[in-house]
Every structure is written in C-alpha cells, then in structure tokens.
Amino acid sequence: PTEPVIASSIPTEFVDFDWSVHFEPTLPAKKIREAVEGRINETIDGWLQRPQAQLQDKTPLQASEDDNLRVQTAASVLVLYSIAQRLNHEIPVDDLRQKLGIPTAQPRTIAADQSIESVPLLHYSQLSMSELTDSQLLQMANRVGLIRDLNLLEKVVEELFRRPSALEEYSPRRAHMMRALVARFRNRLDDMSQSFEAARESADDDSDNFQSRLELDLKELTFRLDDPEDPAIPHLLRTMREQYFQKVPEIADAVREELKRSGCEQLLPELDAPLIVTAGEEAAPASSGKLWLPGQD
Numbered sequence: 001p002t003e004p005v006i007a008s009s010i011p012t013e014f015v016d017f018d019w020s021v022h023f024e025p026t027l028p029a030k031k032i033r034e035a036v037e038g039r040i041n042e043t044i045d046g047w048l049q050r051p052q053a054q055l056q057d058k059t060p061l062q063a064s065e066d067d068n069l070r071v072q073t074a075a076s077v078l079v080l081y082s083i084a085q086r087l088n089h090e091i092p093v094d095d096l097r098q099k100l101g102i103p104t105a106q107p108r109t110i111a112a113d114q115s116i117e118s119v120p121l122l123h124y125s126q127l128s129m130s131e132l133t134d135s136q137l138l139q140m141a142n143r144v145g146l147i148r149d150l151n152l153l154e155k156v157v158e159e160l161f162r163r164p165s166a167l168e169e170y171s172p173r174r175a176h177m178m179r180a181l182v183a184r185f186r187n188r189l190d191d192m193s194q195s196f197e198a199a200r201e202s203a204d205d206d207s208d209n210f211q212s213r214l215e216l217d218l219k220e221l222t223f224r225l226d227d228p229e230d231p232a233i234p235h236l237l238r239t240m241r242e243q244y245f246q247k248v249p250e251i252a253d254a255v256r257e258e259l260k261r262s263g264c265e266q267l268l269p270e271l272d273a274p275l276i277v278t279a280g281e282e283a284a285p286a287s288s289g290k291l292w293l294p295g296q297d
Helices: 012-017 029-048 067-086 093-100 134-144 150-161 164-170 172-186 189-202 209-224 233-244 249-261
Strands: none
Touching (some): 012 029, 012 067, 029 093, 134 164, 150 164, 150 172, 164 172, 172 209, 189 209, 209 233
C-alpha cells in the first residue's frame, strides 16, 4: 500500500488550538462568542505554561524572564498567531505580548509602489497605517475582512476615516458598516448604533434610498439579535413593521424567520401590532433590485 503523505501538520505546542465548537443554532451569537473567547483564553493559559523545545524546554512565561530568550519568546507569539489564523481563531496578540513583557513590534513601512498583496500576513499588523498611500490603504481595507483580526480591522477603518479622499473612494457606507462590525464583536452597542445612523445618513443621497435603508435596517436587526436582551430591538422591529411591511410583505416573513432562527420568539408580538398608516398615504412600490435578507452576506 502507498504510504500516506502528510499534507499539513501542527507543531505539538499548538495541538490544543485544533478545535471547533458547534452550538445549538438558537443560542444567541453573543453567548457563542463569549464561550469561544473563554475557550481561547483557557487554551492560551495552557500554552503559556507548556515547555517548548524552541525555548530550551522552558515555558513561554519562564522564557520571557530570560534575557537570552526574549527574541525566541517574541517569535513564539508570532507562530501562535499564524497557527491560530490557520485554525480560524482570533488571538489577542497585543494582550499576550503585554502579559509576557514583550515590547510591541516597531511599525513597518513599505515602498509607495509596493502592493499590499506582496506583504506577508504576519507583517500586516506591524504596518504603519499612516504611512500607507491611499491606494495601499484601500487594498488593505479590501483584504482585511478576510482575516480574523479585529484589532487590524479597527486600525484600517479608523485610518480610512482620517482620509476623506480614500473614504469617498472606498464608500462611506461600507466604512461605517466596518465600524459597526467592530462594535458588534466588541459588544459596544452605543458605537454600533452610531455607525448605523451614520450609514443611513450616507445613504440619503443613494438613488435607491428605500432599498438602501431597508438593507441597513435588516443588517442592524441581524447584528442586534446577537443579544436578544438588546433594548433597541423592539423599537427597531416597530420601525420596520411600519415602514416596510405594507410595501414589501415578504419582509415580514423574513423577519419572523430570523426571530425564530435566533431563538427570539418572544419578540414576535412586536410584528403583530396594528400598523400605523397616515390618512391618504399610499404604499410605495417595492424596488426591483435584489434585497438583502437576514442570513445573506
């Protein structure tokens, strides 16, 4: 028989990170994230106390106190980050460096004509965002969504907002949605609300304002259903019911399905209250474009 060929492997020191968790579909996303974060923290604690051959059989915590092993310790953190990326885990690299007493890596600069695609992934977080050209920053913004690194995503989007010309080319609405995504995973509800309001304001000039606002409201609902106790959800549901259900009846069914899928059946009565219709108001025709529905990208 043919000998098996090893296509991929993980160093022994990182085997404990080779896991994925499957949850009950109706469990709120916020609780899922909290559980995953707890598991990651436990795994990192184990890694910090496990001897490594590259550290002369010392643990990362022990090696961090040895001046002769500080470079190797810093390198082990980068290897951990790389392995975690491959296994679809997000590692708080800055927090880990601080815990080990490792200085933050010095910012890197690249040539003005160098493509971001030619930069190794491990160097992304070290790039000096303020030194990037607008073109490079836009390249970074288009790539960063594919990387599980919330800190990097936040750095890129905040740099976009410091550059009006780059922001305009990227699209203010997309940038506000990136901000909202960061706020979502940071559980910063006030920041998320502000980002959605700003995105709605940027959509006021859209040639298809109805569809744009509908898409934003549906996206916001999906984000907020991460936490069924979010106090803003009932008001958002009432607003959607009054603004869209008569014009696009299919939206009511989509919202109901999203509430059920998220385990939020207790919110269904918000959709059944009588609609408020102003005398003489006529239902506007639905847009012929494709609508974003909950669950779609």
